[in-house]
Amino acid sequence: xxxxxxxxxxxxxxxxxxxxxxxxxxxxxxxxxxxxxxxxxxxxxxxxxxxxxxxxxxxxxxxxxxxxxxxxxxxxxxxxxxxxxxxxxxxxxxxxxxxxxxxxxxxxxxxxxxxxxxxxxxxxxxxxxxxxxxxxxxxxxxxxxxxxxxxxxxxxxxxxxxxxxxx
Amino acid sequence: xxxxxxxxxxxxxxxxxxxxxxxxxxxxxxxxxxxxxxxxxxxxxxxxxxxxxxxxxxxxxxxxxxxxxxxxxxxxxxxxxxxxxxxxxxxxxxxxxxxxxxxxxxxxxxxxxxxxxxxxxxxxxxxxxxxxxxxxxxxxxxxxxxxxxxxxxxxxxxxxxxxxxxxxxxxxxxxxxxxxxxxxxxxxxxxxxxxxxxxxxxxxxxxxxxxxxxxxxxxxxxxxxxxxxxxxxxxxxxxxxxxxxxxxxxxxxxxxxxxxxxxxxxxxxxxxxxxxxxxxxxxxxxxxxxxxxxxxxxxxxxxxxxxxxxxxxxxxxxxxxxxxxxxxxxxxxxxxxxxxxxxxxxxxxxxxxxxxxxxxxxxxxxxxxxxxxxxxxxxxxxxxxxxxxxxxxxxxxxxxxxxxxxxxxxxxxxxxxxxxxxxxxxxxxxxxxxxxxxxxxxxxxxxxxxxxxxxxxxxxxxxxxxxxxxxxxxxxxxxxxxxxxxxxxxxxxxxx
Amino acid sequence: xxxxxxxxxxxxxxxxxxxxxxxxxxxxxxxxxxxxxxxxxxxxxxxxxxxxxxxxxxxxxxxxxxxxxxxxxxxxxxxxxxxxxxxxxxxxxxxxxxxxxxxxxxxxxxxxxxxxxxxxxxxxxxxxxxxxxxxxxxxxxxxxxxxxxxxxxxxxxxxxxxxxxxxxxxxxxxxxxxxxxxxxxxxxxxxxxxxxxxxxxxxxxxxxxxxxxxxxxxxxxxxxxxxxxxxxxxxxxxxxxxxxxxxxxxxxxxxxxxxxxxxxxxxxxxxxxxxxxxxxxxxxxxxxxxxxxxxxxxxxxxxxxxxxxxxxxxxxxxxxxxxxxx
Numbered sequence: 001x002x003x004x005x006x007x008x009x010x011x012x013x014x015x016x017x018x019x020x021x022x023x024x025x026x027x028x029x030x031x032x033x034x035x036x037x038x039x040x041x042x043x044x045x046x047x048x049x050x051x052x053x054x055x056x057x058x059x060x061x062x063x064x065x066x067x068x069x070x071x072x073x074x075x076x077x078x079x080x081x082x083x084x085x086x087x088x089x090x091x092x093x094x095x096x097x098x099x100x101x102x103x104x105x106x107x108x109x110x111x112x113x114x115x116x117x118x119x120x121x122x123x124x125x126x127x128x129x130x131x132x133x134x135x136x137x138x139x140x141x142x143x144x145x146x147x148x149x150x151x152x153x154x155x156x157x158x159x160x161x162x163x164x165x166x167x
Numbered sequence: 168x169x170x171x172x173x174x175x176x177x178x179x180x181x182x183x184x185x186x187x188x189x190x191x192x193x194x195x196x197x198x199x200x201x202x203x204x205x206x207x208x209x210x211x212x213x214x215x216x217x218x219x220x221x222x223x224x225x226x227x228x229x230x231x232x233x234x235x236x237x238x239x240x241x242x243x244x245x246x247x248x249x250x251x252x253x254x255x256x257x258x259x260x261x262x263x264x265x266x267x268x269x270x271x272x273x274x275x276x277x278x279x280x281x282x283x284x285x286x287x288x289x290x291x292x293x294x295x296x297x298x299x300x301x302x303x304x305x306x307x308x309x310x311x312x313x314x315x316x317x318x319x320x321x322x323x324x325x326x327x328x329x330x331x332x333x334x335x336x337x338x339x340x341x342x343x344x345x346x347x348x349x350x351x352x353x354x355x356x357x358x359x360x361x362x363x364x365x366x367x368x369x370x371x372x373x374x375x376x377x378x379x380x381x382x383x384x385x386x387x388x389x390x391x392x393x394x395x396x397x398x399x400x401x402x403x404x405x406x407x408x409x410x411x412x413x414x415x416x417x418x419x420x421x422x423x424x425x426x427x428x429x430x431x432x433x434x435x436x437x438x439x440x441x442x443x444x445x446x447x448x449x450x451x452x453x454x455x456x457x458x459x460x461x462x463x464x465x466x467x468x469x470x471x472x473x474x475x476x477x478x479x480x481x482x483x484x485x486x487x488x489x490x491x492x493x494x495x496x497x498x499x500x501x502x503x504x505x506x507x508x509x510x511x512x513x514x515x516x517x518x519x520x521x522x523x524x525x526x527x528x529x530x531x532x533x534x535x536x537x538x539x540x541x542x543x544x545x546x547x548x549x550x551x552x553x554x555x556x557x558x559x560x561x562x563x564x565x566x567x568x569x570x571x572x573x574x575x576x577x578x579x580x581x582x583x584x585x586x587x588x589x590x591x592x593x594x595x596x597x598x599x600x601x602x603x604x605x606x607x608x609x610x611x612x613x614x615x616x617x618x619x620x621x622x623x624x625x626x627x628x629x630x631x632x633x634x635x636x637x638x639x640x641x642x643x644x645x646x647x648x649x650x651x652x653x654x655x656x657x658x659x660x661x662x663x
Numbered sequence: 664x665x666x667x668x669x670x671x672x673x674x675x676x677x678x679x680x681x682x683x684x685x686x687x688x689x690x691x692x693x694x695x696x697x698x699x700x701x702x703x704x705x706x707x708x709x710x711x712x713x714x715x716x717x718x719x720x721x722x723x724x725x726x727x728x729x730x731x732x733x734x735x736x737x738x739x740x741x742x743x744x745x746x747x748x749x750x751x752x753x754x755x756x757x758x759x760x761x762x763x764x765x766x767x768x769x770x771x772x773x774x775x776x777x778x779x780x781x782x783x784x785x786x787x788x789x790x791x792x793x794x795x796x797x798x799x800x801x802x803x804x805x806x807x808x809x810x811x812x813x814x815x816x817x818x819x820x821x822x823x824x825x826x827x828x829x830x831x832x833x834x835x836x837x838x839x840x841x842x843x844x845x846x847x848x849x850x851x852x853x854x855x856x857x858x859x860x861x862x863x864x865x866x867x868x869x870x871x872x873x874x875x876x877x878x879x880x881x882x883x884x885x886x887x888x889x890x891x892x893x894x895x896x897x898x899x900x901x902x903x904x905x906x907x908x909x910x911x912x913x914x915x916x917x918x919x920x921x922x923x924x925x926x927x928x929x930x931x932x933x934x935x936x937x938x939x940x941x942x943x944x945x946x947x948x949x950x951x952x953x954x955x956x957x958x959x960x961x962x963x964x965x966x967x968x969x970x971x972x973x974x975x976x977x978x979x980x981x982x983x984x985x986x987x988x989x
Contacts, residue, residue: 010598017338020345024360032357040620040628042352042359049344049612056338063334070332070599074258075389076204076249077557082392084597089391092565093590096383099569100582112569116562123390125558134559142570152217152574153700153732219707220734307863351739351771353853355825369736369743509708515859519879577734617853624850625819625866 010069014061021053091122107157112139170300177525181533186229189222190530193230194537197237202245202549205385206564208238209496209606212504213377214571219507225523229530231504232484235497236288236531239477240538243280244549247469248273248401259443260476263461263468265401270464273403274546275410279417279466280473281542282409286418287425287474288535291481294429296528299517303489306514311621312633314490316642318615321494323646325604333653335600342591343608346371353613354620366580371588373503374575376609377496379585380602382568384592386561391593393557400553403546417470420450424474432482432494446475481531488512488524492611496603499610696728696938701921702758704744706737709854710873714787714919715759717955718939721947727938739824740767742775749775751924754931757783761919762828765971766978770826770987777975781927782968784939785920787952788960790893791832792874792900794886796862804890804909807869808840815842821850821858821867826987828917829855829871831978832892834985839911844985862886873917874899874956892916899956918960920967936963 024046033041074080099115113135120131140159146152180186200211212231219227247264260280267276309317326336349360350370361367409417427449428442450471451461461468486492491513493499505512510520517524542549572585595602619633626632634640699722701715715733722728736744741764748758758780768776793804801807811818815837822829830851834844852858855872859880862870870877870886878899880886888903892915896905906913923935942948943961952959962970982988 013594013598013600014338017341020342024345024348027360031352031359033355040623042355042357044623045612045616045619046348046359049341049348052337052341053345056334056341060334060338070335072392072599073388073596073601075385076245077389077394079392079394082394084391085393086391088393089387089593092387092390093586096565096569096586096589097583100579100586103573103579103582108570108573112566115569116566119386119390119562119565120558123393123558123561124395125556125562131559135562138563138566142566146217146570146574150218150221152220153577153734154570154574307860308865310864310866311861351743353739353824354851355739369738507707509706509712509856511857513860515863515880518883518885577736621850621852621861621866624848627816627848 010064011061014057014064017053018057018061021050021055021057024050024053088122092119095119095122103155105157107159108154109139109143109159110157112143170296173521173525174296174529176522177527177529178532180225180522180526181229181529185223186226186526186530187533189226189230190233190534191537193233194237194240194534194541195233196230197234197239198241198538198541198549199237199552200234201238201241201243202552203241203555203560204245204249204553205389205561206567207242207381207497208234209377209500210381210385211238212497212500213374213381214567216374216500216504216507217571217574219504224508224510225526227508228501228504228523228527231501232527232531233534233537235501236477236480236534237538237541238497239288239480240281240284240542241549243284243469243473243476244277244542244546245553247276247280248403248550249399249553259447259472260469262447263465266462266464267466267469268401268403272464272466273401275413275466276464276469277403277546278409278543279413279470281539281546283417283421283424283470283474284477284542285535285539286421287428287476287478288481288538289532290422290425291429291432291478292528292531292535295481295484295531298433298485299489299524299528302485303514303517306489309490309514309638310636311618311625313636313638313642315615315618315622315633316639316646317490317492318611318618320642320646320649321492321607321611322615323649325494325607332599335598336604339595339600339602340604340608342595343376343605343610344612346376346588346605347609347612347616353617364580366578366584371584371609372576372581373500373606373610375572375581375585376588377500377606378568378572379588380592380595380605381496382564383585383589384596384602386565386568387589387593388596389557389561391597398554398557400550403550408543413466416466420446420467420471421474423449423453424471424476425478427471428475428478428480429482432479433485434494442475442479443472446471484531488516489514491516492614493607496606499606502610694934694937695726696722696755696934697730699728699731699755699757699938700753701731701733702744702748702756703733703735704738704741704747704758704760704764705735706854707735708856710789710875710917711741711759711761711763711919713875713955714761714957717948717951718757718759718786718921718942721942721945721951722938724947725942725945727942740764740771740773740826742767742771742773745773745775745777745780748922748924749779753924754927757921757923757935759919760922762917762974762978765974766826766828766831766982767824769975769979769982777922777971779925780922781925781932782971783921783923783932783935783963784943785918785960785962785967785970786939786943787920787955788893788916788918788958789873789875789956790891790897790958791829791871791915791917792877792881792888792892792897792903793836793890793906794862794870794877794881794888795868796865797885797887799868799887801869801887801889804904804906804911807889810868811837812840812842815846816848818869819848819850819867820869820871821852821861822871823852823855823858825849825851826982827851827855828915829858830985831981832915833871834981835913835915836906836911838984839913847985859886893958897956898953916958916960920960920962939963 028043028046031042095118099111102111116135117131200206211234243260246261247268264276326340349367351358424446427446431442450467483495483498487498493502703712703715705711719731719733795801820833830849837844837847855876858870861867874897881888888900890906891897891903894914
C-alpha cells in the first residue's frame with residue numbers, strides 16, 4: 001500500500017458510489033408494485049443494493065480520508081510510477097463518443113478507421129501511412145467478416161453502396 | 168445411455184469438420200489474446216457474442232471454450248517473457264518464470280508451463296466429465312432459497328478474495344449489482360432506474376458491461392500511464408520438450424497444482440487466482456533443500472501454479488454447466504452466450520441438451536491437445552506478437568470493442584453507454600478497485616434477486632424460508648466465513 | 664507486424680462461417696423482398712424467436728425474400744420492441760408478436776399499443792399444457808383440481824412472466840372451477856422453460872406453459888401432463904386430454920403473428936401481406952407447422968386488425984379479475 005498517493009481522486013469515485021446509493025434508495029419507493037407481488041416485489045432488492053452502496057461508500061470514504069489507498073492495477077503496458085495523463089483519458093473518451101455518433105451518418109467501417117487512427121495517434125504513433133493503412137485494413141476487414149461472414153448488422157455507409165454496386 | 172457413450176457421441180460431434188475448425192479458431196484466438204496485453208479471454212468472448220446470432224450453438228460454444236482454455240496457456244508466455252507483472256491469474260507464474268527466462272532458461276519455463284497446463288487441463292476435463300452428471304442430478308432438488316444462498320456465497324467470496332483491498336472488492340461488486348438493477352424488472356415488467364432513458368430500459372447487456380469494463384476501461388487506463396520506451400521481451404530459443412531433470416522436478420507440482428486448482432475452481436469461491444497463490448505456497452513449502460531457489464527461478468514455482476490455473480479453469484465449468492452459476496468473469500460471459508441461444512445452463516442442461524454439453528466437453532480434451540501443439544513448438548511465433556507497437560494494439564482493441572458492442576446492441580446509444588462504463592472501468596483501475604466483482608455482480612445480481620423473490624413468494628413473505636434447508640444453512644455459514652476469516656487472519660498476522 | 668492479426672484471424676473466421684452455412688445471399692426474383700428484417704421483441708429461443716426463424720427459413724426457401732435477418736430486442740411483454748417499431752422508418756421490417764404482447768401492453772401500461780402498428784398477419788396458434796411433477800399423485804385434471812380447491816393459496820402454480828398467457832390461463836381455470844382468481848399463488852419465471860426447475864424441486868405443484876417448453880421433460884418422465892388447452896389434442900402428447908374433454912368448457916390458444924411499422928403505404932403493406940400469404944400456402948410452411956406442432960391460425964387484413972381489438976378487450980377483463988390491473 002503506497003500511502004498518500006493522492007486520495008482526493010478516489011474520493012470522487014466514492015462520492016459517485018454514495019450518490020448511486022442515495023439515488024437508489026430515493027427512487028425505489030416510486031417503483032410500482034403489482035398487487036400480486038406484495039411479498040416479493042420489485043422494491044426489495046433495490047433497497048438492499050442501495051443500502052450496500054451507501055454502506056460501502058461510508059466505510060471506503062473513511063479509509064480514503066485516512067490516506068489508505070490501494071495500489072493502481074498492474075498491467076504489462078502500465079507504468080506503475082507514471083503520473084495519470086488526463087489529457088489522453090479525455091481524448092480517448094471523446095474519440096469513442098464521436099465514433100459512436102458518426103456510425104449512422106458515415107457507416108461503421110469509416111467511423112471505426114477514424115477511431116483506430118485517433119487512438120493510435122493519441123498513444124504516440126506517428127507513421128502516417130502505416131496508421132492509415134492499418135486502420136482501413138482492420139476496419140473494412142472486420143466489417144466484411146462480421147457482415148458477410150457472420151451475418152451481423154453493421155451499417156456500411158458508402159461502402160454498402162459500393163458492395164451492392166459490385167454484386 | 169451412460170456418460171461414456173454420451174462422451175463418445177460428443178467426440179464424434181466435436182470431431183466434425185465444422186466444430187473442429189471452430190475449436191481450432193478458438194484455441195488460436197485464445198492463445199493470441201492470452202499473449203497480447205490488454206485483452207483477455209473474458210473480453211474476447213464478449214466481443215464475439217454477436218456471432219451467436221448466426222453460428223450454431225455447438226460451434227460457437229466450442230469456440231468460446233477454446234478461447235477460455237487458450238487464454239490460460241497464452242497468459243503464461245507473457246508473464247514469463249515480458250519483464251513486467253501481468254494480469255492477476257499469471258502474476259505468480261511471473262515470479263519464478265521471469266527469473267528463469269532471465270537466467271536463459273526461458274524455453275524450459277515455457278515448456279513446463281505448456282506441459283503442466285496440458286496435464287492439468289486434461290485431468291481437470293476428465294474430472295469435469297466424471298462429476299458433472301452426479302452434481303446436476305443432485306442439483307435438481309435445489310430450491311430458489313438454495314440458489315439464493317449459493318449466489319450470496321459467490322458474492323462474499325468474490326469480493327473478499329480478489330484484489331488487495333477487500334473493501335474495494337465489495338465496492339466493485341456493489342457497482343455491478345447496481346448496474347444489474349437497471350432496466351425493466353424481468354418478473355413484473357416495472358421499469359427501474361432507467362432515468363427516463365429508453366436505452367436503459369432494456370437493461371445493461373452483459374456484452375456492453377464486460378466490453379466497457381474490460382476493453383474500454385483497460386485501454387483508457389493504459390493510455391493514462393503508458394509505459395514508454397521499447398517493449399522488453401526476453402528472447403527464447405525453440406522449445407520442443409523438457410529435459411529429463413526438469414521433467415523430474417515438474418511432474419509432481421503439475422499433479423499437486425491440478426488437485427489444488429480443480430476443487431477450488433469448482434466451488435463458487437472466486438475462480439483461478441487464489442489457486443495459483445496456494446499452489447505456489449505449497450511448492451515453496453515442499454521444496455525442502457531447493458527452497459532457496461525460490462525467488463531465483465525455481466521451475467516448481469512455474470509448474471505448480473500453471474497447472475493449478477488450468478485445472479481451476481476446468482473446475483469453474485462445473486458450477487457453470489450444472490448450476491448455471493458463473494464464478495469467473497469469463498464464465499459469466501460464456502453464460503451470456505448460452506442464454507443468447509435460449510439455452511439455460513443448470514441441472515436440466517444434461518437432460519435437455521446432452522449432445523451439446525458432451526460435444527462441448529469432448530472439445531475441451533481436443534482443445535488441450537491443440538493447445539499443446541500450438542504452444543510448445545510455436546512459442547517463438549507468439550513471442551513476436553508481444554512486439555506489436557502499443558498505439559496500434561490499443562487502437563485495434565477499441566475498434567473491436569465498438570464492433571462487438573454495436574453488433575449486439577444495434578444502437579448508437581448502446582455505444583454511449585459503453586463509453587460511460589469504460590470511463591468507470593478506468594477510474595476503478597486507477598484506484599485499485601478489482602474489475603471482476605463488478606462483472607459478476609452484474610450477472611449474478613439478477614439471478615440472486617429472482618431467486619430471493621421466488622423464495623419469498625412461495626413462503627408468502629416468511630424470510631425464515633431462506634434458511635430452511637441444510638444446504639442453504641451451509642452456504643450462508645461459508646459466506647460468513649469467507650468474509651470474516653480473512654479479517655481474522657489479517658489481524659493475527661498484524662499482531663504477530 | 665500490426666497487420667498480422669487481422670490477416671491471421673479474418674480469413675479463418677470467414678472460412679468458418681462459410682462452412683457453418685451462414686452466407687445469406689442467394690438469387691433474388693423480381694417480386695421478392697430484399698433485406699427483410701424480422702424483430703423478435705423477446706430473448707432468443709422462445710416461441711416468438713422460433714416463429715420468426717421458421718418465417719425466415721420458409722420465406723428464403725420459397726424465394727419470397729432474400730437476406731432475411733432475425734434480431735432480438737428483449738423486454739417484458741415485447742413492449743421495448745413495440746416502442747422501437749413505432750419509431751422506425753423501414754418498410755422491410757416485421758415485428759414478431761402475439762397474444763402475449765396484447766396482455767403485456769396492458770400490464771406494462773405502455774403508451775404505444777398495437778393500434779400504433781400495421782397488422783400484417785396472424786400465423787400460428789399453440790396449445791398450452793398443464794403439468795405436474797411426475798412424483799406427485801395427480802393423474803388427471805380432476806384429482807389436481809380437488810387438491811387446488813382445498814388449498815388455493817398454498818398451491819403454487821408456476822409458468823412464464825407475470826401477465827403472460829400462462830398466468831392468464833391459470834386465472835381462467837381458477838375462475839372456471841370456482842376458485843377466486845385473486846387467491847391464485849402464481850410463481851412467475853423469466854420464460855416458461857425456467858418453470859421446469861421449480862416443478863422438479865417441488866416448490867410448485869403445477870405448471871402451465873407452451874407444450875414445447877415441457878415436452879422433453881414429459882418424455883423423460885420427470886413431468887406429467889394432465890391437460891392441454893387447445894380444441895384438440897396435441898400431436899406431441901396424443902394421450903393427454905384437452906380441458907374440454909375433461910369437462911371444462913375452455914379452449915385457449917397462444918397465437919402468434921407479425922406486424923409492421925405504422926404509416927406504411929398501402930403498396931408496401933400489400934407487398935408484405937402477399938409475401939406471407941404465398942408463404943402460408945407453400946408446402947414448406949405446412950411441414951414446419953406439423954414439425955413444431957403449431958396450429959394454422961392464418962388471418963390477414965382487416966379481420967386480423969379487428970381480431971387484435973377483440974383480444975385486447977378480453978385480456979383487459981381477465982387481468983382485472985386476477986387483480987393485476989385495476
